[in-house]
Amino acid sequence: MTLEHLSGETRAALERAAMPDFDRWQRMVYATGGCAQPVRLHGERLTLDAATGEILDVYRTADEPTGFLLTACGNRRASRCPACSAVYKDDTYHLIISGLRGGKGVPEDVGGHPRVFATFTAPSFGAVHAHRTGRDGKTLSCRPRRDSPVCQHGRYEGCGRRHERDDPQVGQPLCVSCYDYQGAVLWNAHAGELWRRFTQALPVTLARLLGVRRAVLRRTLRLSYAKVAEYQARGLVHFHAVIRLDGPDGPTSPPPDWATVSLLDEAIRQAAAQIVIPASEESPAGPPAILLRWGDQIDVRPVYVSTDLDGVSDQRVASYIAKYATKGAESAGTVDRPIRHAWDVPALNVTEHARRMIYTCFSLGELPRYRDIPLRQRAHMLGYRGHFSTKSRHYSTTLGDLRQARADHRAEQARLILGLPDPADGKTFTISEWRYAGSGHRHGEPFWAELARQRIATARKITREREVNRTVPEECPPP
Structure with missing residues (x-):
């Protein structure tokens, strides 16, 4: 099968994978969690010795095969970016649960x-169609009316249908003129x-x-x-x-x-x-x-x-x-x-x-x-x-604190890999300059970004299931 016989999306994804900078770009995408609309940055970061001014580490996007650095968009809406919204969802969960059980300070x-x-x-x-259930969980009639009354616009004021939760009619007015x-x-x-x-x-x-x-x-x-x-x-x-x-x-x-x-x-x-x-x-x-x-x-x-x-x-x-x-x-x-x-x-x-x-x-x-x-x-x-x-201010931790803790953890991992001194000792300092260079994915990239997101989500799900199973007490062995 040739490229001409493939769909446009598949052909574009294969063409992107054949480019020389694909491996580095893919590592960037995984670092963003599979962000659907990442931000491209141009710039550099210098790590210097605080005493002598010696340059200990240099990072420049000009040296990247892609020519830019990708960072996650951070959008909270699942409809805009499933990857970043999943992080926001997890952060919100920890924010709420820490105010109910404790933890995170x-x-x-x-x-x-x-x-x-x-x-x-x-x-x-105004009256709208609704999904109603009884105590037994069975779906009930929307708005049953015995006398079949009509509104001033001649429309029936009741509804005898049983709407399921995903029925598109749920939430729609019975009479738009009365609403x-x-x-x-x-x-x-x-x-x-x-x-x-x-x-x-x-x-x-x-x-x-x-x-x-x-x-x-x-x-x-x-x-x-x-x-x-x-x-x-x-x-x-x-x-x-x-x-x-x-x-x-x-x-x-x-x-x-x-x-x-x-x-x-x-x-x-x-x-x-x-x-x-x-x-x-x-x-x-x-x-x-x-x-x-x-x-x-x-x-x-x-x-x-x-x-x-x-x-x-x-x-x-x-x-x-x-x-x-x-x-x-x-x-x-x-x-x-x-x-x-x-x-x-x-x-x-x-x-x-x-x-x-x-x-x-x-x-x-x-x-x-x-x-x-x-x-x-x-x-x-x-x-x-x-x-x-x-x-409120005193409910629990903040989203900013959770994000900063995550950023500090990643910075510490990068520091250990590079073998740089701990900045907490005051022996080094960092100078950085970044410029916005665009956002979103280019030709053929959305497919690979979504694949990365699904793999990351699956890995997180497996990790959570293992942690849950680890906390379940084992049954006592027979005597």
Whole structure:
């Protein structure tokens, strides 16, 4: 078989493998973990003796067969880079679990602090198709209605179908004319502000429930949290958060005896219920401002080490938050890149519900009362403009610390290979200069990058399974 009989992708991959710099390029790709859109750099790094100024080591991209150095893009979204998002997912897991069990600089006693897993949802802006299950796990009818009522637009207000979880109709409105797209987009745009107001109101609510002043409570108790935003199928974000009660010094100090899970549960529900914010400034000449608030379905569950109790396990919570930290609006049927112009919307491969929300972002962005809200810039996010993953300062370690520890480990391995002195002794220092030279893969390279990612992922999976099996106690031998 000749190259002409192969597909274009296969032919391009074989042509890339035949190039003289392929081996070195492939080692770079493995070093990035199989990044889907790596960054190319030009520059150099010099390691010098601090006392004499002697050059101990030189690295220049000009000496590379490729002429550049590859580094990982670091994108958290699985839709953009599966390799880098897997690293982000693992880091988020360790960040969350260390705040529940300890480790990474957090004492293990933190596992005894009261903590809950809370979910904050948006209110209803119209009936949508849903995946419903009974207690036995069987799929139920979507919206059964006995009298077959119809809305003012002549559409049936119920749905007797049984939608599976992956049914594309899940999350789509029963009547697009009845659905409040303006309210839905504005709620997304202010969801981050609702969360900020909630974190401010929660300590005040705790103080009120205890009958003490806020300043008195601050001397005995501290609130810590970590949260992630997730898109529902209906295109609205909701937040999952681990909220923990600590002593005044954070996770290193135990909370007071009166700080309980039930107290935290009640404070969360009351604080969320009292938050109401306007979608825009009130104008005497214009229509009344739309008031935004949390939905009624606020779920609060205790977090335990064991799943036998009436709550959720810490490992399950950490895995759940880490999973959705790598997802974006694309899980709600939209795109993962900005939309520059409204005339580009008809050609987008999105659901019709998402398309209407995108159009609503563009139309509202033209109104004077909403021009301060970046709706047009966030149309691909269906209006949401907040962070997907945030935490309080004292919850646990930081993503930056985890990345720095990984970078220090790799730098130490490289130093040992080169036989250079330890920079911690102050005997050497490094001078480097890097310039951006482009990003992404070139002709024929995506195939090999994806192959590298799959091999690395398989190797990590095997390593984890071995570690799990190593921790399982062996059965006692018979006497």
